[in-house]
Amino acid sequence: MLNALTPQAPDKILALMAAYREDPRDSKIDLGVGVYKDAGGNTPVMRAVKAAERQLVDTQSTKVYTGLAGDPAFAEALSTLVLGPARAADRLACVATPGGTGAIRQGLELVRMASPTARLWLSDPTWPNHPAIAKYLGVPVSDYRYFDAGTGGVDFDGMMADLAGVAVGDVVMLHGCCHNPTGANLTLDQWTTVADLLAARGAVPFVDIAYQGFGDGLEADAAGMRALLTRVPEALVAASCSKNFGIYRERTGLLMAIAASPAQLKVTQGAMSALNRLNFSFPPDHGARVVTMILTDAELRADWAGELEEVRRGMLSLRESLATALRDRVGSDRFGFLAAHRGMFSLLGATPEQVEAMRRDHGIYMVGDSRMNIAGLNAATVPLLADAIVAAGV
Numbered sequence: 001m002l003n004a005l006t007p008q009a010p011d012k013i014l015a016l017m018a019a020y021r022e023d024p025r026d027s028k029i030d031l032g033v034g035v036y037k038d039a040g041g042n043t044p045v046m047r048a049v050k051a052a053e054r055q056l057v058d059t060q061s062t063k064v065y066t067g068l069a070g071d072p073a074f075a076e077a078l079s080t081l082v083l084g085p086a087r088a089a090d091r092l093a094c095v096a097t098p099g100g101t102g103a104i105r106q107g108l109e110l111v112r113m114a115s116p117t118a119r120l121w122l123s124d125p126t127w128p129n130h131p132a133i134a135k136y137l138g139v140p141v142s143d144y145r146y147f148d149a150g151t152g153g154v155d156f157d158g159m160m161a162d163l164a165g166v167a168v169g170d171v172v173m174l175h176g177c178c179h180n181p182t183g184a185n186l187t188l189d190q191w192t193t194v195a196d197l198l199a200a201r202g203a204v205p206f207v208d209i210a211y212q213g214f215g216d217g218l219e220a221d222a223a224g225m226r227a228l229l230t231r232v233p234e235a236l237v238a239a240s241c242s243k244n245f246g247i248y249r250e251r252t253g254l255l256m257a258i259a260a261s262p263a264q265l266k267v268t269q270g271a272m273s274a275l276n277r278l279n280f281s282f283p284p285d286h287g288a289r290v291v292t293m294i295l296t297d298a299e300l301r302a303d304w305a306g307e308l309e310e311v312r313r314g315m316l317s318l319r320e321s322l323a324t325a326l327r328d329r330v331g332s333d334r335f336g337f338l339a340a341h342r343g344m345f346s347l348l349g350a351t352p353e354q355v356e357a358m359r360r361d362h363g364i365y366m367v368g369d370s371r372m373n374i375a376g377l378n379a380a381t382v383p384l385l386a387d388a389i390v391a392a393g394v
């Protein structure tokens with residue numbers, strides 16, 4: 001049986017992690033996988049997470065199963081953080097999932113169960129796991145234009161022109177904030193324009209929000225998505241706690257389905273819980289419980305939000321330093337888009353050959369499409385990267 005297996009195409013982000021590990025150079029710089037790093041190159045456990053974990057060890061009296069949908073207190077706390085005033089409890093079904101990837105996977109399983117012919121529309125480019133999971137599940141995929149390589153911003157006219165072609169019941173994936181890989185994001189007005197188009201076409205938005213708090217702040221990062229949710233009857237939202245709580249390996253995510261009416265809530269919730277049962281049964285609980293403790297305790301929450309804000313500001317200042325260092329070197333604002341982007345990532349606009357040259361000659365690891373993890377930089381490496389970008393002729 002096993003001899004019938006064929007090699008799987010490696011995920012380009014994970015392959016890059018392995019290549020970086022194997023590079024013996026001390027001077028190497030990791031701008032690959034989307035993991036936050038402080039100035040010393042470490043990914044620390046956040047203070048509030050440590051404190052909640054200590055409390056949990058002292059107070060948790062059982063490890064018995066939760067429910068198929070996870071702990072309802074987690075769903076309530078995280079959906080409130082994500083959806084804010086757009087949260088309509090009587091139409092909201094939630095399941096805890098293993099990370100944001102689990103939420104995407106379970107969401108696409110739900111799409112396939114409800115509407116086997118629905119087409120999934122993805123931004124071009126997008127996070128490579130979006131098309132990979134859809135392909136594996138047999139969900140047909142189309143791309144919509146998103147990135148304007150000339151300006152480093154969103155090609156909004158192209159996006160609207162392509163989304164005008166969506167059919168009734170198609171599903172349109174949108175990045176809630178901090179677009180991965182480009183770093184270019186919709187304005188609030190653009191969110192409402194997209195929402196109105198999708199509502200008019202009868203398409204269902206599926207928002208992937210994995211970086212809330214990394215762009216303009218916890219509330220600002222959710223504002224566009226929330227505006228959209230008030231304008232469409234139905235939607236799916238996949239949220240991740242990996243980045244904003246820094247609990248990557250705890251696999252903590254939430255899939256939310258907003259039904260068109262309260263009458264559809266029970267069957268929607270039942271389908272989502274059943275899909276959890278089929279794929280992994282009960283979702284992981286440790287990270288979800290820690291997040292719930294933080295979000296429902298005023299002191300822990302304030303400390304977490306404060307630390308997240310420090311992380312966000314640190315990334316913004318790295319963006320600004322890089323844009324300035326490049327302006328000093330090239331004598332123009334050609335790379336000004338790096339300061340305008342938000343979140344962990346920016347698409348630099350280098351060719352695969354230039355990306356390869358920076359890896360070979362300078363030990364700088366970015367994804368082949370020239371996505372850089374800004375959090376992989378520090379004050380000492382910003383000028384080195386700027387030099388390498390210029391030397392590679394970007």
Ligand code: LMR
Pocket residue numbers: 013032033034035127180
């Ligand atoms: C990334 O895009 O680098 C992160 O979301 C990590 C991953 O799983 O790919």
